[in-house]
Amino acid sequence: MAIAIQNEPNAQGQPSSSAVSLNAVPILPAEFYLEHFLSEGAKAKKHNPIRFLFKYESTPGLISLLAGKPNPRTFPMSSVSLTCADPWDHDKELSLTVDPDLLSQGLQYSVESGIPAFKDWLVGLQEREHGRSMEDEGWKIAVGTGSQDMLSKAFAAIVGPGDVVLIERPTYPGAITALQGLGAIMVDVQTNEEGLRPEHLQSIMENWPSDRPKPKALYTVPYGGNPAGTTIPERRRKEILALARKYNFLIIEDDPYYHLYYGEQERPASYFSLEKQLASATEPVGRVVRLDSLSKILSAGMRIGTATGPASIIEVIDRHTSSANSQTATLTQAMALTIFQNWGYDGFKAHTKFVSAFYREKRNQLENALRKHLTGLADWVPPCAGMFIWLKLHLNTAATSSSAQNDPEHGDSNELIRTKALEKGILLLPGTVCFSSGEVTPYVRMSFSLVDEAQMNEAMRRLREVILEARGGA
Amino acid sequence: MSLSTADTQPSAEQTINATSKANDAARLPGARTHYSDFFSDIVKRMKPSPIHSLLHLEHHIPKPISLLAGKPNPAMFPFAGSMSWTSRDPHNPEKIETLTMDEDLLKLGLNYSETPGLLQMRQFLEEMQEDEHGRLKEEEGWRVTVGPGSQDLISKAVTALLNPGDSMLVESPTYAGIMPMFRQLQPEFICIPSDAHGLLTDKLREVLKGWPSDKPRPKLIYTIPYGSNPSGFSATLERRTELLKLAYEHNFLILEDDPYYNLYYGSSPRYPSYFSLEKSLGLLDTAPDTPKDLLRVNTGGRVIRFDSFSKVLSAGLRLGFVTGPAPVLDAIDKQTSAASLEPSTLTQTIALTILRSWGREGYKAHTTNVAAFYRSKRDTCERLLAQYLGKDGLATWDTPEAGMFMWFKLHLHPGMDVESDTEDFIRRKAVEKGVLALPGSMFLPEGGKSAYVRLSFSVVPENVLEEAMRRLRALVIEARGEA
Ligand SMILES: Cc1ncc(COP(=O)(O)O)c(C=O)c1O
Ligand SMILES: Cc1ncc(COP(=O)(O)O)c(C=O)c1O
Numbered sequence: 001m002a003i004a005i006q007n008e009p010n011a012q013g014q015p016s017s018s019a020v021s022l023n024a025v026p027i028l029p030a031e032f033y034l035e036h037f038l039s040e041g042a043k044a045k046k047h048n049p050i051r052f053l054f055k056y057e058s059t060p061g062l063i064s065l066l067a068g069k070p071n072p073r074t075f076p077m078s079s080v081s082l083t084c085a086d087p088w089d090h091d092k093e094l095s096l097t098v099d100p101d102l103l104s105q106g107l108q109y110s111v112e113s114g115i116p117a118f119k120d121w122l123v124g125l126q127e128r129e130h131g132r133s134m135e136d137e138g139w140k141i142a143v144g145t146g147s148q149d150m151l152s153k154a155f156a157a158i159v160g161p162g163d164v165v166l167i168e169r170p171t172y173p174g175a176i177t178a179l180q181g182l183g184a185i186m187v188d189v190q191t192n193e194e195g196l197r198p199e200h201l202q203s204i205m206e207n208w209p210s211d212r213p214k215p216k217a218l219y220t221v222p223y224g225g226n227p228a229g230t231t232i233p234e235r236r237r238k239e240i241l242a243l244a245r246k247y248n249f250l251i252i253e254d255d256p257y258y259h260l261y262y263g264e265q266e267r268p269a270s271y272f273s274l275e276k277q278l279a280s281a282t283e284p285v286g287r288v289v290r291l292d293s294l295s296k297i298l299s300a301g302m303r304i305g306t307a308t309g310p311a312s313i314i315e316v317i318d319r320h321t322s323s324a325n326s327q328t329a330t331l332t333q334a335m336a337l338t339i340f341q342n343w344g345y346d347g348f349k350a351h352t353k354f355v356s357a358f359y360r361e362k363r364n365q366l367e368n369a370l371r372k373h374l375t376g377l378a379d380w381v382p383p384c385a386g387m388f389i390w391l392k393l394h395l396n397t398a399a400t401s402s403s404a405q406n407d408p409e410h411g412d413s414n415e416l417i418r419t420k421a422l423e424k425g426i427l428l429l430p431g432t433v434c435f436s437s438g439e440v441t442p443y444v445r446m447s448f449s450l451v452d453e454a455q456m457n458e459a460m461r462r463l464r465e466v467i468l469e470a471r472g473g474a
Numbered sequence: 475m476s477l478s479t480a481d482t483q484p485s486a487e488q489t490i491n492a493t494s495k496a497n498d499a500a501r502l503p504g505a506r507t508h509y510s511d512f513f514s515d516i517v518k519r520m521k522p523s524p525i526h527s528l529l530h531l532e533h534h535i536p537k538p539i540s541l542l543a544g545k546p547n548p549a550m551f552p553f554a555g556s557m558s559w560t561s562r563d564p565h566n567p568e569k570i571e572t573l574t575m576d577e578d579l580l581k582l583g584l585n586y587s588e589t590p591g592l593l594q595m596r597q598f599l600e601e602m603q604e605d606e607h608g609r610l611k612e613e614e615g616w617r618v619t620v621g622p623g624s625q626d627l628i629s630k631a632v633t634a635l636l637n638p639g640d641s642m643l644v645e646s647p648t649y650a651g652i653m654p655m656f657r658q659l660q661p662e663f664i665c666i667p668s669d670a671h672g673l674l675t676d677k678l679r680e681v682l683k684g685w686p687s688d689k690p691r692p693k694l695i696y697t698i699p700y701g702s703n704p705s706g707f708s709a710t711l712e713r714r715t716e717l718l719k720l721a722y723e724h725n726f727l728i729l730e731d732d733p734y735y736n737l738y739y740g741s742s743p744r745y746p747s748y749f750s751l752e753k754s755l756g757l758l759d760t761a762p763d764t765p766k767d768l769l770r771v772n773t774g775g776r777v778i779r780f781d782s783f784s785k786v787l788s789a790g791l792r793l794g795f796v797t798g799p800a801p802v803l804d805a806i807d808k809q810t811s812a813a814s815l816e817p818s819t820l821t822q823t824i825a826l827t828i829l830r831s832w833g834r835e836g837y838k839a840h841t842t843n844v845a846a847f848y849r850s851k852r853d854t855c856e857r858l859l860a861q862y863l864g865k866d867g868l869a870t871w872d873t874p875e876a877g878m879f880m881w882f883k884l885h886l887h888p889g890m891d892v893e894s895d896t897e898d899f900i901r902r903k904a905v906e907k908g909v910l911a912l913p914g915s916m917f918l919p920e921g922g923k924s925a926y927v928r929l930s931f932s933v934v935p936e937n938v939l940e941e942a943m944r945r946l947r948a949l950v951i952e953a954r955g956e957a
Contacts, residue, residue, distance in 0.1 A: 045658065048654060049653070049654070050650055053910070062909070063934065063939075063945075064934070065910060066912060066930060068932070069930070069933055070785045070786075070932055070933075071878075071933050072933075074785070074843075076564070077559050077560070077788060078560045080557070082553060082557040084554055087552070106790045107789065108790055110790070146815055148813070148814050152813045152814070177524075177811060177812035178813070180812075226544060295546060298551060299553065299585070301582070301586065301818060302584070303622070303817065303818040303820075323653075323654040327792070329622065330790035331790040358549070358550055387544060418531070422534055422538060425536055425539060426538050427531055427539070427540040430528075433525065447542065449545060450547055451539060455539050
């Protein structure tokens with residue numbers, strides 16, 4: 001056997017995909033990420049040295065005394081069964097049993113990027129949804145403990161202290177916390193009812209001071225944004241992608257609400273899909289890191305999310321996982337795969353249609369309640385994806401004409417929620433937590449996923465009182 | 475007016491700060507007088523999850539209608555309300571019983587829960603820790619946080635504590651799988667050698683005595699007290715006691731990584747954990763006004779203990795838990811809220827269903843069975859090792875009394891005054907002959923050569939292990955001939 005076990009080189013010396021691709025889709029070469037995008041921490045990142053050797057264990061004839069894998073006979077569980085809904089008829093139950101081979105993988109340590117069969121299924125899903133082919137396009141997928149895990153690791157792969165990230169204003173608070181931890185500098189890009197504003201992004205980049213480090217990435221939630229509820233139209237996505245190419249930054253597409261799209265129009269294509277549709281010899285693919293989540297459509301408690309993107313980035317994420325937490329739970333992956341294999345891709349789509357229709361109905365209910373109780377007292381844009389309405393409270397009658405999004409004169413929803421709203425028995429998310437600078441804002445985020453119609457009406461009636469009182473007192 | 479959402483409730487840390495402020499003047503400059511003095515810049519600049527800090531308002535009385543949290547509607551989760559599995563009866567391992575998860579628990583399990591883990595799970599674990607280690611949660615200021623494997627929690631604990639350049643004590647040899655994570659934080663490693671009785675505390679005492687007065691003292695020690703990975707050794711009571719005393723004298727924290735605690739199969743009764751000894755030795759009761767001992771009884775002590783279900787329930791569940799002072803656990807939780815939100819709730823409810831059906835008794839019975847299983851594995855392994863490598867002095871070792879590893883020294887250069895180096899032997903020669911094991915050098919945090927080899931005996935069947943030993947024997951003999 002002419003093999004020897006090598007210590008693993010780190011990212012510095014390991015171009016992962018060939019620089020020149022022979023097929024039609026040009027790919028950014030691995031060196032490009034090394035030069036422009038990988039954080040210092042990512043470059044230094046080493047694989048867990050024991051896990052790095054796992055791959056040798058399957059060499060025929062080799063006896064492995066390597067890994068500290070527990071003996072599966074000491075695991076008490078065997079034969080896992082679950083019932084799940086028939087995707088075409090949600091009143092019907094299917095009884096499923098996790099395949100014994102799959103279960104044995106589900107109880108044991110596995111490779112850090114996820115159970116191979118599960119990843120294969122997910123790759124198939126990405127190929128169908130986004131028209132991207134796994135072969136020859138230089139991307140990979142990694143399974144994580146929720147998309148939050150993949151999000152924070154994708155950030156860590158790219159940004160270190162002092163690196164700049166463009167974010168939406170407002171944005172998902174969980175991204176702000178993760179970026180704070182890395183010591184990143186956040187630069188806000190304005191949004192309106194159609195999401196991120198490309199012309200503002202353009203002007204930021206045009207006027208970027210030459211002595212400041214250039215932004216390495218744009219972080220965006222393209223469907224049913226958290227908190228603003230907006231879904232960015234395809235036209236804007238294309239403009240933003242063009243800017244990413246022109247100014248050389250990556251797009252981190254955090255898309256947990258992708259399957260919760262319930263708009264009337266045909267759905268816009270993802271950035272991951274667009275970068276291929278719009279690829280050319282001078283505009284290769286490899287700029288988009290896409291994050292998906294099973295939290296809203298299968299179970300949040302399973303904690304399964306994925307990162308899909310350039311091999312150079314995903315490999316850094318894998319290295320990070322291997323030493324930081326080894327891997328994501330394999331049992332939940334085995335259970336999810338059992339369900340997906342039974343459903344097939346069409347069943348999966350049927351299920352997500354059912355889910356998005358449910359949230360559309362919920363949105364309608366809340367909008368009805370809003371119109372009934374808060375017309376003239378608040379503004380909002382009806383979302384066409386996700387589970388949030390971003391509401392601007394008119395707390396100060398004198399100031400409502402100004403168009404500025406936040407202005408202390410418009411009032412402070414944070415103060416209000418913790419005092420008057422709570423007294424009246426209604427709890428909302430104060431908008432301030434969705435701004436990187438934590439500024440004063442009259443906005444609140446309302447989540448309509450859990451409350452029923454009667455509660456929504458009562459809540460909006462109470463909110464009306466709160467606003468009226470605040471105005472009276474102001 | 476402050477906009478910080480975190481300042482509505484004083485954190486445990488703030489409370490401690492307040493109580494110890496009065497004594498501050500008496501301290502040496504740079505001394506660490508409360509937990510926050512141990513914290514890294516990373517956790518200091520992270521704000522607690524803003525949503526999390528509002529969630530407690532949902533329990534305000536009267537209960538408000540909440541549109542706060544972005545939890546999905548559970549009706550959209552396709553699990554139609556039942557999950558079951560078969561499981562071995564711990565009192566009678568031949569008997570297989572069917573467990574069905576309680577419907578309400580399944581509902582909880584499918585949705586988001588809390589950053590430190592599902593409340594019911596934490597309560598179960600906290601009670602277990604109280605009994606197992608003779609500690610009292612309420613009085614002593616510690617608690618439990620659940621994580622996706624203990625590795626995750628260890629990573630977060632060191633991230634919470636170490637800045638680049640900080641000194642960290644580490645037992646050598648140590649668990650190679652965690653070293654890249656430690657290195658990423660760029661601490662200065664002070665490696666303390668160990669033998670079959672655990673860490674050499676005399677060496678540690680010397681190191682601490684000779685510590686330059688102008689250099690910040692080490693913040694922590696990382697140690698694996700039972701069935702160490704890689705050596706399989708367990709620290710004796712005497713060494714444990716010594717280490718604890720040193721930790722209190724020199725004001726550092728003990729990270730007790732104990733995934734093999736339940737895999738102890740030695741013939742004598744087991745030694746208490748550091749977490750337990752810290753209390754039974756009376757260290758928690760040190761007079762509050764002694765400057766060196768500010769981390770006193772009501773703040774949870776100096777031991778941060780890591781347990782894992784990987785070796786006793788399933789590695790695929792990814793469940794571990796950390797037990798320790800509340801402020802340190804808060805700093806871990808803060809990272810979790812940005813890093814992965816929380817560990818899987820579903821795997822927690824699965825484990826909880828098993829643990830509840832067994833009860834604490836059943837759990838003990840199960841872990842006793844598991845330990846006995848590994849003991850017999852060890853016996854087989856040691857017999858073969860003696861037969862093929864021991865008898866001609868090709869290898870020597872001490873018998874492990876916990877865990878799943880055999881750590882043995884190869885004698886590749888008989889009669890010569892040189893230490894063997896197993897690096898090339900294992901990585902190249904052994905692999906060529908079809909045996910995959912790990913060279914000892916991999917487990918040395920300080921780097922350098924090692925004459926040792928780590929072998930894992932947990933999964934390999936006896937006849938295969940025998941074949942491996944036969945091959946290794948031939949190789950050692952061949953290598954000696956060359957030398
Ligand atoms: C925009 C956004 N990103 C990421 C997440 C994290 O989701 P997961 O449960 O997949 O970690 C959420 C969850 O609420 C979210 O709203
Ligand atoms: C010493 C030591 N610590 C921690 C771990 C990680 O265990 P877990 O599966 O709980 O993350 C291992 C696993 O092999 C180990 O040997």
